[in-house]
Amino acid sequence: MKHPKGGGFKRGGKKGSTDSDPFFEQETKKRRKVSTYEDEDIESIDSDAEENGFHGEDRKGVDEAAEEEEDEFADETAGEKRKRLAEALLLRTREAQRRQREERDDDEEDDEDDDDIVKTLMKKQQEDSGRVRRTIASSVQEPLSSDEFSVIVKHRKSVVSVALSDEDTRGFSASKDGTILHWDVSSGKSDKYKWPSDDVLKSHGMKVREPRSKKHSRESLALAVSSDGRYLATGGVDRHVHIWDVRTREHVQAFPGHRNTVSCLCFRHGTAELYSGSFDRSVKAWNVEDKAFVQDSFGHQDEILAIDALRKERALTVGRDRTMLLHKMPETSRTIYRAPASSLESCCFISDTEYLSGSDNGTVALWGMLKKKPVFLLKNAHAVVADGTTTNGKILTSQFSTSYS
Template sequence: MMTRRAFSASKDGTVLHWDVDSGKAEKYQWPNDEILRSHGAKNPEGRTTKHSRNVLALAVSTDGRYLASGGLDRHVHLWDTRTREHIQAFPGHKGPVSCLTFRKGSSELFSGSYDRSIKIWNVEDRAYMNTLFGYQSEVLTIDCLWQERVLAVGRDRSMQLFKVHDESRLIFRSSTSSLECCCFIDNSEFVSGSDDGNIELWGIQKKKPVYIVKNAHTLSTDVDNGELKDNGRNYNGHIASSWVSSVCVCRGSDLAASGAGNGSVRLWAVEGAGKGIRPLHDLPLTGFVNSLAFAKSGKFLLAGVGQEPRLGRWGHNSAARNGVAIQRLKLL
C-alpha cells in the first residue's frame, strides 16, 4: 500500500514529511551555507539562522517527486521528497517568498513574493523562465491548474488571472475588503477569502463576485441565552467575525473548505455561479488556520494550524498548538 504523505513547514525553519496513516513525521535537514551556495543560493543572509530559514510557503509537484519551499531568505528551495535532500536554490526575488504552486501535470513552478512579482521556474531543468508583473503590493496567494494560467491575490485588493502563454491578464477587484487567499474551482470559476470574513465566488466573465457569503466564519448565537460562543469560549454577546485566511477545493467535486483566524474551518458545497455556495459542516480548531489542502483521493482534509498568522505576528493564541490537523472525510 502506498504511503499517504503530507508536508508542513513553520517559521522556525522546520520542514516535515508526514505519514498520514501513522501520524509520524520525518524532518528535512537544511544544508550549510557552503552547500547552499553550491546549489545556487546567493547571499543566504550570512549565517544559517532560524530567521533566515523562516518558511512561509510550500508546494508539492503533481507526481510527488519535488517539494518547494520559500520564505524570508528570498529564495525558492527545491527538495527531493524521496531522499528529503535539498537539491536546488533559486535566487531572484527581492523580497520574502510568500506563496508557491506547481502547474498541474508539469515541471513548472510559480512563486509569489513581497517584491510584487510572480516568477516561473522549470524544476526539471533547474532554470528560471519568466517573471510576471502587475501587482502594486505584496503577492499573498497563488494557484494554478493544468493550463498555463496563474490566479493570484495581493494586498492591493486585487485578484489577477495571468494568461502566461498570451502574455495577458484579467484583473478582478474587491471594493470593500482586502483579498487574502484564492483558489481555482475550474478553468472558469474560482473562490476567494477576504479580511472582512467574506467568501467570494467569481466567474471569469465578470470583474465582480457573482456570489458572496458574508461573515462566513462569524460566531453563531446560542438561542437559549443570547450569548455568542466559539469552540466553547464565551464572547460576552459581541458578534465576532474573522478574516478568511485560506481556501481550497477538492478537485473533481463540488466540495470546498475555508479556514479563518479564529480557528474555524468550514466545508462548503459550491453549486456554481447561478446558485452560489452552501454551508455543509463546521470543524472547530484552536489557533490560526494558515493553510488547507484536500488529499487527491478526497478522503481527508489537512489544516495547517499555528499560534500566529502565516505572514505576520499581529495576533497570537497561546492556547493553540503549531501543527497539522487531519480531518477524515467520506464523500457520497
C-alpha cells in the same frame, strides 16, 4: 639618406601618391590573389550527413524528398492543415486500437471499435483542454466526526504552511522555527528535512546573505508538492525558492530572483512547472526539472498573499491591493478582478472559468471569468465570537475544495 629601390616618393611627383609604394603594391596583389577563389564552388560533405551514412547522391536524394514534401503542402491553408493532422491522428488511433485488439484476441464489431476510438479522442481532447476530472467518489472515506481528530506537536513554533500530496498519503509542514517536516498521514510519524551547509547552498544556486539569525533566514512561509510527488518546493524570508527531493529528503536547487519574502507557491498540475508569488509583487515561473527560470509576471500594487494553478499555463493570485489577477503566462497578459472592500488573502480555481477568493473580513466570493465583479458573495462565512468559535459553536476552520483539471 638613400631610399631603397622602389620606395618613398619620387621627386616632382604628386604629393601623397602611393603608386610606387611597395606596401600598397603588395596589398593589391594579395587582394587579387584572394579574388581568384571567390567564384569557385568548393564541394564539401556535411559531417553530420557523413556520420549518418549519407554520401553524395544519397544525401541529395533525402534533400530532394524533403523539398518535395514541403512543396506538396506549400499552398495548404490552415483549415486543410488541421484536417490533414486530424486524419493522421485518427489513423494512428485506429492502428493503436487494432494492435490492442490483436493482443487481446478480441473479435469486436466495427461499431464497438469506433466507439472506443471516439472515447480515446474525447479523453485526449479533454486532457489537452484541461477539462478532465478525476473520479474519486468511490475512494473517498466517510468524513470523521469533529471529535475524532488528533493533535500532533512536533514544531517548536507556530506552523505557517502545510501541503498534502496528490495521493493523500504524505503531508508536509513548515514552521517559524525554520523546520520542515515530512508526515506519514496514516501513522502520524514525521521526518525532518535537514538544511545543507552554506557551501552546498551556494553550489545549488543560492546567494547567501548575512542574515540576522540563521534560523530566521530559514523560516518557510510557503510549501508546494508536485503532482507526481517527486519535488517539494519551499519559500520564505530568505527570498529564495528551494527545491527538495521528496524521496531522499535532500536539497536539490535554490532559485534566486525575488527581491522580498516568497509568500506563496504552487505547481502546475501534471507538470514540473512551479509558480511563486512574493512580497515584491511579482510572480515567477520556474522549471524544476531543468532547474531554470522561465518568466515573470507583474500587475499587483501590493504584496502577493496566495497563488493557485490548474493544468493550463494560468496563475491566479490575490494580494493586499484588493485585487485578484489571472496571469496568462505564455501571452504575458493578465486579467484584473477587483474586490468590493477588503484585502484578499486566499484564492483557488474551481475550474478554468470559475474562481473562489477569501478576504480578511470573512467574505468568500465566487468569480466568473467574464465578469470583473463577484458573481456571488457570502459574507461572514466564518463569523467569530469572543471564545474563538463560530456562531454554530464549532471550532473555526476554513478550507477550499479545488477540482483537478
